Amino acid sequence: MSHKPLSGILVIDLTRVLAGPFCTMVLKNLGAEIIKVEAPKTGDDSRQFGPFINSDPEKSAYFTSVNCGKKSISIDLKKEKGKVILADLIKKADVLIENFRPGTLERLGFDDQTISNLNPTIIHTTATGFGYSGPESKKAAYDSIIQGLSGLMSITGTEKRETVRVGSSISDILTGMYAAIGIVSALFRRDKTGHAARIDVAMLDSTVSVLENAIARYQISQEIPGPLGSRHPSITPFESFTTMDANIIIAAGNDKLFASVCDVIGKPELASDRRFKNNAHRTENYQALRQEIESVLVDQTASHWLSALNEKKVPCAKINTMKDLFEYEQLTARNMLVPVDGEDGFQIAGNPIKFMGEEDDLSAGTPPKLGEHTESVLRDVLNYPDEDIVTLIKNGRKSPF
Amino acid sequence: MSHKPLSGILVIDLTRVLAGPFCTMVLKNLGAEIIKVEAPKTGDDSRQFGPFINSDPEKSAYFTSVNCGKKSISIDLKKEKGKVILADLIKKADVLIENFRPGTLERLGFDDQTISNLNPTIIHTTATGFGYSGPESKKAAYDSIIQGLSGLMSITGTEKRETVRVGSSISDILTGMYAAIGIVSALFRRDKTGHAARIDVAMLDSTVSVLENAIARYQISQEIPGPLGSRHPSITPFESFTTMDANIIIAAGNDKLFASVCDVIGKPELASDRRFKNNAHRTENYQALRQEIESVLVDQTASHWLSALNEKKVPCAKINTMKDLFEYEQLTARNMLVPVDGEDGFQIAGNPIKFMGEEDDLSAGTPPKLGEHTESVLRDVLNYPDEDIVTLIKNGRKSPF
Numbered sequence A, B: 001m002s003h004k005p006l007s008g009i010l011v012i013d014l015t016r017v018l019a020g021p022f023c024t025m026v027l028k029n030l031g032a033e034i035i036k037v038e039a040p041k042t043g044d045d046s047r048q049f050g051p052f053i054n055s056d057p058e059k060s061a062y063f064t065s066v067n068c069g070k071k072s073i074s075i076d077l078k079k080e081k082g083k084v085i086l087a088d089l090i091k092k093a094d095v096l097i098e099n100f101r102p103g104t105l106e107r108l109g110f111d112d113q114t115i116s117n118l119n120p121t122i123i124h125t126t127a128t129g130f131g132y133s134g135p136e137s138k139k140a141a142y143d144s145i146i147q148g149l150s151g152l153m154s155i156t157g158t159e160k161r162e163t164v165r166v167g168s169s170i171s172d173i174l175t176g177m178y179a180a181i182g183i184v185s186a187l188f189r190r191d192k193t194g195h196a197a198r199i200d201v202a203m204l205d206s207t208v209s210v211l212e213n214a215i216a217r218y219q220i221s222q223e224i225p226g227p228l229g230s231r232h233p234s235i236t237p238f239e240s241f242t243t244m245d246a247n248i249i250i251a252a253g254n255d256k257l258f259a260s261v262c263d264v265i266g267k268p269e270l271a272s273d274r275r276f277k278n279n280a281h282r283t284e285n286y287q288a289l290r291q292e293i294e295s296v297l298v299d300q301t302a303s304h305w306l307s308a309l310n311e312k313k314v315p316c317a318k319i320n321t322m323k324d325l326f327e328y329e330q331l332t333a334r335n336m337l338v339p340v341d342g343e344d345g346f347q348i349a350g351n352p353i354k355f356m357g358e359e360d361d362l363s364a365g366t367p368p369k370l371g372e373h374t375e376s377v378l379r380d381v382l383n384y385p386d387e388d389i390v391t392l393i394k395n396g397r398k399s400p401f
Helices: A018-030 A061-067 A080-092 A110-118 A143-149 A171-192 A203-208 A213-221 A255-264 A268-272 A278-286 A287-297 A302-312 A329-333 A372-379 A386-398 B019-029 B061-067 B078-094 B110-117 B142-149 B170-194 B202-206 B211-222 B257-266 B268-272 B279-284 B285-296 B304-313 B331-332 B373-379 B387-398
Strands: A010-012 A033-038 A069-072 A095-098 A122-127 A196-202 A238-241 A248-251 A315-318 A337-339 A347-349 B009-015 B033-038 B073-074 B095-098 B123-128 B197-202 B238-242 B246-250 B316-318 B337-339 B348-349
Touching: A010 A018, A010 A080, A018 A033, A018 A095, A018 A122, A018 A171, A033 A080, A033 B142, A061 A347, A061 B211, A061 B268, A080 A110, A080 A372, A095 A171, A095 B387, A110 A122, A110 A143, A110 A372, A122 A171, A122 B123, A122 B246, A143 B238, A143 B246, A143 B316, A171 A203, A196 A203, A203 B331, A213 B019, A213 B061, A213 B348, A238 A287, A238 B142, A248 A302, A248 B142, A255 A268, A255 A278, A268 B316, A278 A287, A302 A315, A302 A386, A302 B268, A315 B142, A329 B009, A329 B019, A329 B202, A347 B211, A372 B257, A386 B078, B009 B078, B009 B279, B019 B061, B019 B095, B019 B123, B019 B170, B019 B246, B033 B078, B078 B110, B078 B373, B123 B170, B170 B197, B170 B202, B197 B202, B238 B285, B257 B268, B257 B279, B257 B304, B279 B285, B304 B316, B373 B387
Parallel strands: A010 A033, A010 A095, A033 A069, A095 A122, A122 A196, B009 B033, B009 B095, B033 B073, B095 B123, B123 B197
Antiparallel strands: A238 A248, A248 A315, A337 A347, B238 B246, B246 B316, B337 B348
């Protein structure tokens, strides 16, 4: 009879697009109640991002991917009544998260001190491009810009030094994840000590924190790490290869596995070739080795090679496409693609944090329509009297509060 | 006088290399005490990974990057005394984390039920390649293999469809971060309800969860998303360009900014060119546009173009290398590269979760030598009597316990 870890936690979410909404999706998957506070008429910018489910302009696939199961209240923070409602929400909340540029919420009348006065134990979190300190603090950021500034792009790309961005907005996502870690740890402390927290998470910092050993390698060798394609920096062959119809990854970490690769491709003599006799030699001569292997692989399909390699127990894998994911049994077994309720089979990624012996969500819920929960939040969360709600909604029709 | 959020939390860490150690680094940065349980003689495999600080084979830069400030106890889990010590540690712990393949810890005598009997409120977390369920559950995984299987590699690469891996082991790191979120949320619940938790986080699931809108786009269009180089899928120009000496990113999200780009490169006529008159046209003709822009950019340095673009307020950025990071003021101001104590300036990434108004660590601490804290853990954590410790250590010399 366990309940979800964050059951009963109320999160007021002023964020838009990706980093903040990703954070509150993680919190929602853990059981928190998320109230999105959205501007009238437009709401979260990502509501306008295509493509749209069934070509319905109110059903952005992007918005749906990160906002299922949240509530939406639509208020105008530039209007007096909107400010009163936000203040009342802050009083009730456990967590406030926003991704305005530093200074914006302050100009709307909600500086840190005001927020703290409204709710002395609130966990107030900001997710921004550069954070609340430093010379670039006030600059706007896009994921691509941060992938470049953080150094991540400089080590991602082809061996010919064509740098590329990670194919998803990883800087935004990492930021959302770190914000979630900060928030939950601050809630843990609050319940013990009564402390509030003011958490400041930046896309630049978050991305720098995942560069792994590149930072270390540079300091020791003074050589600037560049992109390596799909290759492992010190194990060979350990990379992707082209076959007749698709790329596959072969990860042969020792001499025995390498000999098996040579057998599979019908070139057993390579295993005793001086250039490839051990991992150090193979890494030194990786281009020659790559050519020897690939020249054979292109003659057959990916599935032919994978089954031959698997038979010899050589670690290998298909480079799955989005299409392949929908046919991948391991993902189905793990409940990692879950349907959006009422959207006829449209699926989004499931929750990767599995609590064994507890129930996993079998659907993602539905994304809120803009302002869908304005009335219910005013009534059930803020306990506004019915007559006030009627007046507010009526006035809101003419001039959204 | 606030204390760190996870002060007082004791984590027993049986993990090696990256995903698990990354998780416990995040927990350590939040104030938890981490005790690494390592095998005698070799310890965490990554202790052997080069390069080494000052060429000292006991100072792996890789190991140092993710293990500073943790304690190390060296025991042999195949020996009876080692098992008793682990059982005693589990009794005292708040969290147990391990990344053995499913079944391994069980064979050492610690199945889930045994662990739960030893400590009925423990947060027991496993970080594995494929998770504890599904047909591939028992398979080993490497980061490269998971980047391929998850679909992330299929959308990361050049426009010529050469797929590459993300330049850091992002699947491992995401797994460590999700494990941290799961652990802290379970601790929060435990303090409220007394519930234990058995958390199962997989590299495959974790990586699938960050594919962002690629999953959605495929379902709607039935077109398989491929790699786009550094390009934004629907905004142009919004990608990296080659200059005389380095690549830069230009992110011009609207017509006005595009006109500014045209001015900066001395081709104002492009702004009224029919092929480029609005974003949709520019995206359609992105290759022609790219050529027009790049043919000019190669004549001058990156810094020349960045200052010209900045002057016109066009979002742009250098693609920083590891070298550049050490000269990047914003990172210094954010305390995002912190020294390892006693290592003469060797730095690792700092903690990206900043608690405003609270102290940030100005150094990372030191990585533990293998078994460095065996004695102090036996004495101060397990409260073994002195005479037992003397005997254990003496016997341990001959045959590590």
